[in-house]
Amino acid sequence: MRIDIITIFPKMFEAVLNESIIKRAQRKGKVKIFVHNLRDYSLDKHRKVDDRPFGGGSGMVMKPEPIFRAVESILGKDYKKIQGNSSKTKVILLSPQGKILNHQLVKKLAKNRHLILICGHYEGVDERVRRYLIDEEISIGDYILTGGELPAMVLIDSVIRFIPGVLGDKKSLKIESFEYNLLEYPQYTRPANFRGMKVPKILLSGDHKRIKEYREKEALKLTLNKRPDLLLGKGD
């Protein structure tokens, strides 16, 4: 997969992209990530990327031109050929007005070959970006952040886990929370007795069949308690 990020704060990505599983995924050639400074696409001599809103109002709005130019330069195409043009390339605007990112959407996004992520700032982006350039608008939750960089990082981190070969153990994807609309069962590690707090005996029994049954029951109980909406299929 290839991921391009368009941002006015490229440095914000340095730490996140150069650590842990994201770093390893790039090293293994499973994902190529490019960070573009939006200001490089501004035609303004001061590299300005925002302006006052037409009709008045507070704050600044991100101008369409640098964003269109950035996406066109990445894809080597005029914008009229970009939107909805390829089922394997998605131009995504991170936005609090978008579809909420959840497990199912992450899995769907992971099937693309190429994602272009546009990080907004200020009061957001000129509406023509939303209307004529992007394929999807994605939110990471019903709250407002100062910029689209953290949402882009959340999206990348969650999506790359589903690229085949990124995680060492494929099984961990299958047993994780939200697969089968369930939360994951409780996990324990050594020591078996920590300050008098003991690990459930069944997990020390070596009886794999019973352990599996116990975990399934616990996952169900936990989901019923914490997220009953998932059991009704409302977490999709």
Ligand SMILES: C[S@@+](CC[C@H](N)C(=O)[O-])C[C@H]1O[C@@H](n2cnc3c(N)ncnc32)[C@H](O)[C@@H]1O
């Ligand atoms: C301060 S917000 C703009 C909010 C906009 N004025 C509104 O009310 O919808 C600036 C940028 O941060 C990003 N952003 C903020 N909250 C977000 C969220 N929950 N999910 C995804 N992106 C978000 C978007 O890229 C947005 O353009």
